Amino acid sequence: MCSAVLPASRAAGSSPAPPGSGGEPRSRGQEILAAWIGKEKLRDVLNLRARVTGSTPCEREVRGQLFTFYDWCSRHDDIPELPALARTISRWEDELAGAVLTE
Numbered sequence: 001m002c003s004a005v006l007p008a009s010r011a012a013g014s015s016p017a018p019p020g021s022g023g024e025p026r027s028r029g030q031e032i033l034a035a036w037i038g039k040e041k042l043r044d045v046l047n048l049r050a051r052v053t054g055s056t057p058c059e060r061e062v063r064g065q066l067f068t069f070y071d072w073c074s075r076h077d078d079i080p081e082l083p084a085l086a087r088t089i090s091r092w093e094d095e096l097a098g099a100v101l102t103e
Contacts, residue, residue: 026078034076038085041069045096049103062097 026034045065048057066089073086089096 031079034079035081038072038082041072045069049100051103059097059101062100066093
């Protein structure tokens with residue numbers, strides 16, 4: 001069990017609302033859904049591999065899917081794990097694209 005102390009807004013099961021969202025905080029379920037969708041957008045990049053699709057993708061296609069992932073994470077930056085994941089993937093973007101293109 002994690003013994004970390006959460007800020008009051010996180011401990012209550014919600015996070016601050018993203019800018020321009022009407023001011024209502026997200027429920028914990030909405031946070032989990034946003035994170036899950038972010039994960040699926042990253043999987044969309046990996047699913048471009050020739051082994052999955054039957055044809056080798058072009059680099060622009062891979063980079064476009066990565067942009068979609070980064071865009072999702074930036075639109076949901078009120079969930080700190082999403083920008084952190086996006087930063088990590090960004091650091092490894094060339095290696096990730098290379099793996100998708102050559103596998």
